[in-house]
Amino acid sequence: MEARRYRCSACGNLTRFDVTIARRTRAFHHFTVGGVLEVEEVEVLDERVESVECRWCESPDHVIEVDAEQADADASGTVTPDA
Numbered sequence: 001m002e003a004r005r006y007r008c009s010a011c012g013n014l015t016r017f018d019v020t021i022a023r024r025t026r027a028f029h030h031f032t033v034g035g036v037l038e039v040e041e042v043e044v045l046d047e048r049v050e051s052v053e054c055r056w057c058e059s060p061d062h063v064i065e066v067d068a069e070q071a072d073a074d075a076s077g078t079v080t081p082d083a
């Protein structure tokens with residue numbers, strides 16, 4: 001799964017965000033005889049991004065979602081295809 005990328009249009013930040021996500025998951029809870037839990041096979045059933053705040057200017061209002069290619073282009077100034 002491709003991670004969402006964000007950009008703050010206020011300060012240009014591309015890399016630091018506080019992201020609040022509501023996530024509903026189903027998972028295999030595997031207990032040892034001693035009761036130690038190991039969570040395995042986590043499946044995300046539903047995921048909703050509630051807020052994305054810029055870490056630099058702490059603005060939730062100017063953060064926009066961009067695709068990874070666009071974010072890379074913004075970061076480098078030129079579009080460079082990944083090998």
Ligand SMILES: [Zn+2]
Nearest residue numbers: 008011054057
């Ligand atoms: Zn910002």
